[in-house]
Amino acid sequence: MRALHNRLIAGLALAGTMLSAPLAAETVAIRAGSVITDAASEPSGPATILIEDGKIVSITPGTAPVAADRQIDLSQLTVLPGLIDLHTHLTGDPGGDFWKEATEPDEWGVVVGAKNARLTALAGFTTVREAGSGQDTAFSLRRGTAEGLVPGPRIIAAGPALAIIGGHGDVNGFRSEVNELLDSGFTCTGAVECAAKVRLASQNGSDVIKITATGGVLSQQGRGLEAHFTFEEMKAIADTAHSLGLKAMAHAHGARGIEQAARAGFDSIEHGTYLDEAAAKAMRENGTVLVPTLMALEGVSEGLGKGVYTPTVEAKIRAVQPLMATLVKRARQYGVTVAFGTDAGVYQHGRNAEELALMKKQGMTDREVLASATTGAAKVLGMDSQIGRLAPGFSADIIAVDGNPLADVTVLEDVDFVMVRGRVIE
Ligand SMILES: [Zn+2]
Numbered sequence: 001m002r003a004l005h006n007r008l009i010a011g012l013a014l015a016g017t018m019l020s021a022p023l024a025a026e027t028v029a030i031r032a033g034s035v036i037t038d039a040a041s042e043p044s045g046p047a048t049i050l051i052e053d054g055k056i057v058s059i060t061p062g063t064a065p066v067a068a069d070r071q072i073d074l075s076q077l078t079v080l081p082g083l084i085d086l087h088t089h090l091t092g093d094p095g096g097d098f099w100k101e102a103t104e105p106d107e108w109g110v111v112v113g114a115k116n117a118r119l120t121a122l123a124g125f126t127t128v129r130e131a132g133s134g135q136d137t138a139f140s141l142r143r144g145t146a147e148g149l150v151p152g153p154r155i156i157a158a159g160p161a162l163a164i165i166g167g168h169g170d171v172n173g174f175r176s177e178v179n180e181l182l183d184s185g186f187t188c189t190g191a192v193e194c195a196a197k198v199r200l201a202s203q204n205g206s207d208v209i210k211i212t213a214t215g216g217v218l219s220q221q222g223r224g225l226e227a228h229f230t231f232e233e234m235k236a237i238a239d240t241a242h243s244l245g246l247k248a249m250a251h252a253h254g255a256r257g258i259e260q261a262a263r264a265g266f267d268s269i270e271h272g273t274y275l276d277e278a279a280a281k282a283m284r285e286n287g288t289v290l291v292p293t294l295m296a297l298e299g300v301s302e303g304l305g306k307g308v309y310t311p312t313v314e315a316k317i318r319a320v321q322p323l324m325a326t327l328v329k330r331a332r333q334y335g336v337t338v339a340f341g342t343d344a345g346v347y348q349h350g351r352n353a354e355e356l357a358l359m360k361k362q363g364m365t366d367r368e369v370l371a372s373a374t375t376g377a378a379k380v381l382g383m384d385s386q387i388g389r390l391a392p393g394f395s396a397d398i399i400a401v402d403g404n405p406l407a408d409v410t411v412l413e414d415v416d417f418v419m420v421r422g423r424v425i426e
Contacts, residue, residue, distance in 0.1 A: 027052045027421065029068035030398065032079035035059060036406065037390040039371035041139025043078060043404055051396040054422030059394055072424070076416055080370075080419065081390050082153075082397035084377035085352050086291045087270055089345030090130060090155070091137040092118040094299055095308070098104045098173055101182060109137035110144075117145055119350035119361025121425040124415035126282045126362065126397035127154040127377075127387055129341070131249065131331060132169060132210050132269065133163035135184065139205045151425045154397070156381055158249070161187040162197050162237060164228045168216030168251065172381035173310075191236035194229070198240040209241040212267070213250040214257035217300070217316045218309075218346065225274065225316070227261075234264035247382060249291075252421040253320065255279045268342065268380055271296070273323045273332065280334030289333045289380050291341035294358040297324040299347020307362035328362035339365070339380045340373035366409040396422040 012363040028051040028328035037059060050057045060066075063075060091109035093116070114131075128318060130138040138157035163169030164187060170180040183197040186201065191368040198209050214235060229237075234250070241248040242265065249263035253273040261269060262282035268289045268374055272279075275290070279305050283290065302319050303309060309317065331338055342355045359369045378388025398419040403411035418425040 010396055016359060021043055025053050026070065026422075027057075027068040028070045028072060028396075029066045029070045030079065031063040031075045032077065032400070033075050034066070034078045034391060034404075036078060038079040038081075039367055039374050040111060043406070044162055045078075046075065048205035049079065049390065049398070050395075051422050054213045055412065056390060056392055056394050058398050059390060065386055072417075076402035077402055077416055078404055079252075079390070079398060079400045079417075080405065081374045082399050082418065083353070083373045083389055084127045084340065084378050084381070085125045085344065085373070086129045086268070086339055086341050087121070087131045087293050087341030087343050088120065088128040088352070089132045089133060090120065090128065090141060090152075090349065094303075094343045094345065094347055095351070095426050098218075101171065102174060102178055106137055109134045110140050110253075113137060113141040114144065114152070116349035117141060117150055117155075118425065119152060120344065121153045122415070123345045123350045123352050124399045124401075124418060125153050125352055125411055126399065126420045127381070128344075128384075128416065129156055129208065129249075129381065130157040131341075131343070132158055132212075132252075134284065135160060136204070136348055140179050142207075145420070148423055151423075153385070153420055155205045155397075157205070158204040159204055160184040160368075161203070161210040161212050162186050162188060162194065163212045166221060167223070167228045168214070168219040168221075169212035173220030175319035188233070191232045191414075194233045195236040195240040197424040198237050198246075199244070202241075202246060208235060209246050209248045210268075211237055211250050212246070212253040213261045214254045216251065217253070218313055218321055220301050220310060220312060224254070225257075225320075227252075231260050231264060234261055234266070240316070247380075250281065258283070262286045263289045268339070270291075271343075272327060273320050275327060275330055275334070275336070277334060278332065280336050283336045284334070289337045291339050292324075292327050292331070292345035292359070293341050293346075293355075294324055294327070295345040295351065295355045296357065297321060298412045299343075299351075299352070304348075327363070328330070328359055328364065332363065337376070338372055339376045340369075341377075347409035353415070356409045360409060367406050369409045370405050
């Protein structure tokens with residue numbers, strides 16, 4: 001026993017040394033045709049970006065040679081900050097076969113996630129917020145991309161979402177003993193138990209607390225799309241998350257569910273389909289941001305009438321279709337801040353940038369759309385001093401495209417170069 005203990009201590013000490021050992025300080029120089037350092041600024045013209053240890057050291061005008069371990073020539077392209085998607089599910093692929101939950105182990109989600117992490121990064125997304133996944137799948141993936149074992153974006157992970165028993169996010173659609181077997185352990189009833197589940201999520205490694213405040217379009221239960229948690233439960237969740245320094249995000253479709261989650265203190269509303277004036281007022285007063293996820297509907301609509309979804313789910317998709325078509329427009333009319341998020345996983349990963357055109361179609365300017373996916377999204381994550389802009393000290397999360405996204409944001413659907421934390425993604 002003692003020998004084993006000593007071996008473990010020795011192993012831990014070794015691991016500690018390896019983790020704390022300084023990495024070789026590799027310097028990289030990028031020669032850019034033009035640089036958009038911030039969605040609020042104009043393209044600079046030719047410039048050189050110097051990177052060391054995954055961070056930007058300097059951005060200087062001109063492309064005179066700079067001493068660096070590695071030179072990257074992007075002199076024909078526009079270089080800008082990597083995009084941020086506030087709502088993805090990397091560990092899953094789209095499809096209506098909900099029963100796979102009962103046949104595929106959690107570990108499979110990590111394999112699928114590794115594939116999707118690379119696709120997402122190649123699409124220009126250098127940070128994503130994982131909005132709900134199996135127990136440790138997103139946490140493992142987060143570590144994989146951080147350590148460079150898996151090519152992919154920086155991951156801010158919620159882990160399993162908190163749900164009411166049988167609600168959206170909990171297991172449903174199976175016979176009762178199967179539901180029980182597949183239980184994630186993250187349902188809660190009453191303020192005390194809900195606060196406890198937030199602390200448990202925090203202990204397990206959640207970067208952000210996600211709840212399904214209302215019913216959901218893709219769950220098998222036909223329990224409507226209105227508020228499922230009580231106000232007291234929502235408030236306990238948001239307050240507990242905040243007391244731990246974590247942000248709280250609420251999936252919500254029904255207007256009263258949105259209103260209640262905003263009043264309870266949630267930092268963002270995901271989807272927000274039935275947003276009305278009263279719900280928008282609550283969001284405005286509480287500084288709650290809307291993450292519209294228009295691509296989710298785009299993706300599921302493509303499967304309508306093809307037997308992909310059960311009748312319960314088809315009916316819900318058809319009901320929300322017209323509302324999503326005006327969501328961003330309504331939110332902005334009501335003065336609600338909109339930030340970029342797509343619900344990737346409900347549609348095919350890698351198509352994330354198609355959301356930009358959908359936002360533009362609802363009245364946002366190219367610059368506003370770009371800001372929503374860079375500086376705006378970074379602010380929602382509380383990471384606006386690290387990502388979302390290109391500046392000395394910021395993470396080297398860099399993409400390059402042909403054309404000027406401030407003149408036409410849809411050029412971002414075809415990204416030619418991606419770097420995450422100083423690592424080129426291929
Ligand atoms: Zn989602």
